[in-house]
Amino acid sequence: MESGNGFYSIDEFRLDAKWLIDPKFLFVGPRIGEGAHAKVFEGKYKNQSVAIKIVQRGDTPEEITKRESRFAREVAMLSRVQHKNLAKFIGACKDPVMVIVTELLLGGTLRKYLLNMRPGCLDRSVAVGFALDIARAVECLHSHGIIHRDLKPENLILTADQKTVKLVDFGLAREESLTEMMTAETGTYRWMAPELYSTVTLRHGEKKHYNHKVDAYSFAIVLWELIHNKLPFEGMSNLQAAYAAAFKNVRPSLENLPEELARILDSCWKEDPNTRPNFSQIIQMLLNYLSSVSPPEPMIPPPIFISKNTVLAPESPGTSSLIAVHNSSGETPRGDIMENKRKGCFFCFSQCY
Template identity: 80%
Template sequence: MSCSVSYPFTLCANRMESGRRIYSPDEYILDAKWLIDPNHLFVGPKIGEGAHAKVYEGKCKNQTVAIKIIHKGETPEDIAKREAQFAREVEMLSRVQHNNLVKFIGACKEPVMVIVTELLWGGTLRKYLLNMRPGCLDRSVAVGFALDIARAMECLHSHGIIHRDLKPENLLMTADHKTVKLADFGLAREESLTEMMTAETGTYRWMAPELYSTVTLRQGEKKHYNHKVDAYSFAIVLWELLHNKMPFEGMSNLQAAYAAAFKNVRPSAEDLPEELATIITSCWQEDPNARPNFSQIIQMLLKYLYTNSLSEPSVPPRIFMSENIVLPPDSPGTRSLMPVRDDTGDTPKAMMEDKPKGFFLCFNQCY
């Protein structure tokens, strides 16, 4: 295996015939190794917010971290659904470890559901690209970032996990902007060959066409698809890395989804070198079975770097290695959000470190 795996939960739930785990909030026990005492958490400023969770900069045993607090919901149905999603997300992001997956630190369920991860200071890939416009990344750098992403996806797929929401907003950067890490397992699912997975809404512009049908799926309806949906999303991300433009520019998200699903429209790759155009067009083919897997994608990217003499490559030497690098066994995981950056595009890290200890509130004082 090119990446490592651990099992943080004791799961008592029965399995469906498809092999997919059923996550019930009362039927899992978090391994004590990953259980965080809320008394050790101190909450700082909010740095991100989604439909069902907020993310804060914080401290955990003197380590600066990202603290994701999940809203519990109002109705019994909502509460049960959120707790099951929490169990599923924590199980997945603490099960695998890789240098290109954001490091999981731990979680707790009481007094509220909390997921703690490393905090990356480089911001999102989306913000990095926006700050560079109208310029573009050097192709060697773009391919280096693509290798980071492909290696993270190869690791997930080797453990039967489909990300389903691969896009620049869910790709975070280290402070030196040399490494990309995959984050956000909110839509991730385990895959089995026969299971029916729900077609929950991701981000349409990056979603694979097979996630749609001739009749628009209602949220929660069942539809067959497999891990090749991530290969399609990867192609759109790689196209964006090379062009630094929004894919399907001039279209709304729904227009882009309709064009891709029903008219087989794709962004133009005609201006790219043949090797890169081949990688992209093979990954976004309409037939999922015709798309390459991520092991093949990695080899194609490496071949491009080898066959194109880059006199002064800007990417670190690590991208020329054919093997994935893994984290030590004591630090598996993924999932985080980035800290807020100021108008200059710089992360105010030094300013945050100079704040007095009282800047962070005790977790239990907040809840």
Template identity: 70%
Template structure:
């Protein structure tokens, strides 16, 4: 296991003692002669000392970063290292997303949400959470195939997920990336916790939100254009998009199959958007 300060993950050694963005204006953007959109900051009480972080083996990887098993002081933890971006504009966007994720995770505490421990900006953008010794729900379902999940366990998992979503929604947060890969089993494999707030955002009543996120197979149709299926468009939607994703996950819990099996994620999105489900329904009878 390597110290966070040593060369395994690169970057110069700095103290994590200031807010993530420091001021309302990003230096990299100022140098390009323009200001970024709304900037986010992080309470310094949420920041951890990088000298106490030790990085172990990689346990996961996604579009926005990598997750390692590690240690913070005397705690065994999960350390999520986020990508920095290669341009000034991309860097500012990712810093904002990082700060938003930290702020949301730090203010919601629930038995079915992965516990937030702390964050650090330098030398890397890092989020530290509890480490669950179980596997993801996706891996667990695959491991028991072709068997079905015990019905009582499936119901318990579904209730865990519903409680997590209910708590998030009560706190004005939409997860937007609910899927089995982001649901982690506890050590006894009798409960699940919702993880990865990288694409979550606070719900607003009047603001149009960007449909920038998620995996098509689990995304509600209102998150993408049914004509072009292009992400990144501004749309009105609410926390019901999580309810749609919950329905897809519930189907998987009960059938131990992936919806629209044999289709790519993009094909599955078309099938959902245009209600091409007759063949799938025949399969489950």
């Protein structure tokens, strides 16, 4: 249950039985990620490969209350939204420690994928295809009244074939409120909407009024990054980037971009949140762009019969085939090599905690 201040009490928190995992069937493997308040491990749950997020409770009573509330809120939201571009929620438990279990995505973060590709860039159609994945995930959240508040390449994970992007980490997400004040300075400065930032907030930690349009701004910064494969606001620190965007209306350059893509970016990062499009509109704009650059191929009827001398035209691979799987050396790793990299020791959860 969420209180008037936007916090959940973990004592009041009740997880539907179908989402409650049994820790004795949970096995923890190698660590695959780490944030300020949680660590993520590869693991097994009832012979299913999973990602295990273990949330640290904190040291002080204030920290413990805050993190328990965030955990309860994250689980409550994960359990009620399902979409092919959101990491699938498998379950959670709060004792002996706070644990969230989701599907294991083996393609790595979008950040790592782009870094491995530099100085090259994604094919533009592939970049926009990834952007569509992201937009559809956020549209689903918004349809359930949820704001993500932390859209960035680190929170976007690729599937094993690296053809699909899924949005993860609801740690900063929350239900949208039209009347309540919500925490400012939420998210990561470089991708943070300007209305979330203020010098007053830095000093006093005050709350502000804002809405789901903060995600549209962050989405635009991610889309720009997908297209250019450069760090937005390059040469600035995270704080400098947030200050420039909020108080000087600075945005990444739109030079040398097709007019339609430039128009999408410009509309999404408008200074006035109310003039930014919603994600249904963003999806339609992206689809319009893709249809203008990649018209549908004509249908080729299949041959009536096939002889040993017949040469078949290759199946059209679609835009996803333009994605190359890169490792740090630029080579395309074989599946068995990737599998070997993931092998490691797994420990029974109860042995660790």
